Structures are given as C-alpha cells and as structure tokens.
Amino acid sequence: MTVAALPETTARRRRSPLTEAIRRHPTVTAGLAIMAVLVAMAVLAPYLWTIDPMKLDPRFRLKPPSERNWFGTDHLGRDLYSRVIYGSRVSLQVGLAVAVVATLIGTAIGLVAGFLRWVDALVMRVMDGLMAVPGVLLAIALMALTRASLETVVIAIVIPEVPRVVRLVRSVVLTLREQAFVEAAEAIGTRFHRVLAKHILPNAVAPLIVQATYICASAMILEAILSFLGAGTPPTIPSWGNIMAEGRQYVRVAFWLLGFPGLFLTLTVLAVNLLGDGLRDMLDPRMRRRL
C-alpha cells in the first residue's frame, strides 16, 4: 500500500492571521491596503469634501495648499482637495468597469476562438488588427465618434483592451484542451457545456484575475490620458485627468495642480499592479504540480 500523505507540519509559530497574511503575501497586503483606503475615499467622498468641488471662488485663485484648501486651489478658485477626492470615483469606476466588461467579453470570444477553428482564424485576425492600433489612438478615435460621457469613455477603453483578454483565454483554452483530463472528460461522456464550465474555465480563472487587474490599472491611466487630451470624461466631472489637463498651463506657478492628482493616480495604479503581481504569485504555485 502506498503510505498515506504525511500530515503537514503544524509546528508553525503562533501568529495572528493578519500578521501571517502580511508575512506570506506582502505585495497583496500592501496593494489591498492602499486599494481599501482609495475605495473608502471614493465611497465616502460626500463626507470627506471640505468645500463643494464645483464651487467657483475667484477670491482664492491658484492658492497654494493651506489650512482652508489642503491641496490648494485651481485657476477658478475651486478646492483641489475636494476635486481630487471626487476624481477617485471616476478612476475607480472606469478601472473596475473596464476590467469587468473587457474580461467578460474577451473570455466569451476567447473560448469560442479556442474551440472552433474557423472562428479562430477570423476572430484572431480582427483582434490582431485592433492590437496594431495603439490603444490611446483607438480610444481617441472612438471618443470622437460619440458624445463625451463616463459610459462612452468606458466603451472606448474596453474595445482596445478586449484583444488582450481574447489572446490570453484562447491560449489557455488551446493548452487545456490538449490536457489528458479534458480528453478524459470526453471519454467519460461529459457534455461540451460541462467540459467548459467544470474543466476549462476553473483552470483559466487564475491567469484571468491577474490579467483583469492589469487591465484595471491601464484603464485608469488611459482614462486620465483621454481626459488630459480633452477627449475623455466631460470637463464638468472632475477626474484626475481633467484636473491635470486644466492645471497644465499653470504648472509653473501652481505645481500642486499636477502634483496631487498625479500622486493619487500613481498610487492607485501602483496598488492595482501590486495586487495583480501578488495574486499571480499567490495563484501560480497552486497551478504547479506538487508532489
């Protein structure tokens, strides 16, 4: 008889679950912590505002950070702190929406492409075509076709991001369908939809989650770029990109107009990337075989 698996060594020093998590997955914890603060900021924005972010006040134009205006004011005397807080909502909404929508659409197309040869040839050429155009350019072109709103921004960013997911899912499907356990599933009479749901998708989830976080980060940057170029979020909504675009011409006298929104954008993207990197490391060993 084969010897039963040895019980795992339980002689681990006693630590609280939190310290244990930090020790084992420091990047995920750091990313999660920053994200938690940013999400809280976005959700609680109405309570964190000190001054209405839309309110113009010509008496306080281009003021440096002070006790009244923590991050200073812009050229119309609007409070930068409140605007930056509000801007986090746009970034997080766009990042999350793009990540979810692009992942869902990309997964659906990728699954079909991975299984059906003739669809594959057609779809992948279209995807290659989309990838040949730089994402920013494509998004600007798409924005030019429609009226500026948060939804159109999301759509304009989703379209250039979809091919990345399609390529990933397709390659995962092509690898998995050659695996013996997928052949075994057919041999034991598993129907096609169940093969997809139980054998293919669960094994594709780990790389998909990681890819989704990277898409989330790049969507936030793309949104800021679009807004900065005046092709994104309508100027009536304060987004980090909008604030930086408007502040660009005053940067010599008011560095804070670029500094604060830029800092927050950097922090957010960093947090999402840390999360993605950490998740990849966390999920990978489980995929690998251990004996």
Next chain:
Amino acid sequence: MTASMAQAASPLLDVRGLVKHFVIGGGFLGKPKATVRAVDGIDFSLNAGETLGLVGESGCGKSTAGKTILRLLAPTSGTIHLRGADISGLSKAEMRPYRRDMQVIFQDPYSSLNPRMNAGEIVGEPMLNYGLATASERRGKVAELFQRVGLRADSMVKYPHEFSGGQRQRLGIARALALQPGLIICDEPVSALDVSVQAQIINLLIDLQQSFGLSYLFIAHDLAVVQHISQRVAVMYLGKIVELAPTGELFANPLHPYTEALLAAVPAANPKERRTRALLTGDVPSPISPPPGCRFHTRCPHAEARCKLEEPALKQTAAGHSVACHLR
C-alpha cells in the same frame, strides 16, 4: 444462427484496417503539407474477459490507435466494432451511449485529473454525466469504488495534488470503473510510476478484471509488464502490427526480427548471461515517409532484396500466431 448467437460469437472489440493519418502543415504561408501515418492499417480483435497487450517503441502509433478506438480521434479509414456495433463513423453525440461500455486509463496520472476538482467529484463525474445515481447514492457508490481500488473513502474531499502518483492512478482506475464498462483501454497506465508501484497497479488491474470480467487493451512499451498481464500480445512497428501471438508463444518463439530485437533488449536478471542476439541500430524511420516494402527493412539484420520492394502481409503461421515477414 439467431441474432443473439451471432452477438455471442462476435468478439467484444473488432478492429479492421484501422488507419489514422494526421495532416500537418499547409495553410497560408505555412510549411508544405505532409501526412503522418501514425496508424496505417491494423487488424485485431479482443474477446470478453481477455487482455491484449499492444507493444512497440515510442512513436509507433500505439497510443494513437488507442485514442482512435476510443473515438477521441476520428479514424481516417477502417472499422471499429464494439459488441458488434460499428462505432467508427459515429458523431460525438451518437458516440455517447457507447462510451459507457468503453473506458480509458491514461498514462500520466498527473495531467489526466483536473486539478480543480476533488477526488470524489472526479470519480463521481461519469455517473453524473449519465444520470446513474442521485447525489446521495453517488456518494455511496464513489466510496465503494474508492475502497475497490484501495483508496480510503475519506480521501474523497482531497484534491489530486494531495495524492501520490500511484494513488492518482488508482483514482483514474476508479473513474474508468464508475460506468461499469466491458472494455478498458489502458494507455501505458504504469509507465509513469515507480517500479514498486507499477506492480501494485498491475495486480489491482488483474484483480479487477477477475471480479468484473473486464477486457483490457493494454498499451505499453515495457515487455515485462505486458507479459505479466496479457493473454495475447500484438507488436506494433511504424503504424503496423508486425506480429500477434499468445503471450507465452510470442516470448518463447518470436518470429518477427523486430520482436526478437525487442525481447533481446529486455534487461536480463542474470548479468553473466551471454547475449547472442544483436540489438537494433538506428532510429525508427519517420512515419511521414515510411520506407517502401517492409517498414522494418532499414533496421532488419536479415533483410533481403525482396523486403525493400514488397510489403509483407500479416499471415498466420500457427494457431493464433500471425507475423508480417517474408522470411518466416
């Protein structure tokens, strides 16, 4: 003769002129097209309760033959009869009812189990697919199967990576048994295991055969293993069966020069034993362009002019002993 008598007389599995070619290359700007003749016309039959060993070097097409018989691959030509029914041209949906009677055990116990399903789900899935039991009945049946293959029933909640190689292969066997098939195609089921574990798995397979009256098509490259489990052995070379004989007869009196060479390559238990037979030189020719005439003539120590021109047919020389060689 009545229909039922005809069925009783026909073998469980009957394979005639089975061919599986793969077309590679082609397409826009691709490499020129070529045909890999993985399986190039094989005939054999397998009776109920019997084990037929299918041996040959890597790349001789034995695994492809197994997968084609299972209809995981579509045959290029030839027929496959399972209990008298021709399954060679069936669609995936039409094939489904026949899968209950024909199961498979794979070579690699690691990649043949879904890492995201626990052991109970893996073994219970075939029953779920055919709606053979309610959820609670299934649990009991899975537990029974676990015990039958020598696994603890409480390990049902564990995932494949928590099992050893031998235990994983036991899981694969339990999954194959779940549908109570008549035929199990064993695709090198022990090649990936340690020698000590190999013996346990082989003994388990023999034991299960006796309890359930199973038939095995046992694909392997290890002659010692095949000798132990099979009643008859077919030797494959480059997509063709070159010799087919009862196990004792084949090992005592090999007729084909390739079989002789294979037997000579088996390590001897006594290192002082004198080796008289020459070992083969060179590699297996490419199945894309197999040599004309006898496929073995490029490596055969006895080849004559005729062997390079004429392809020998598989002909019977003694009761149940067939060989494809001009010289025997």
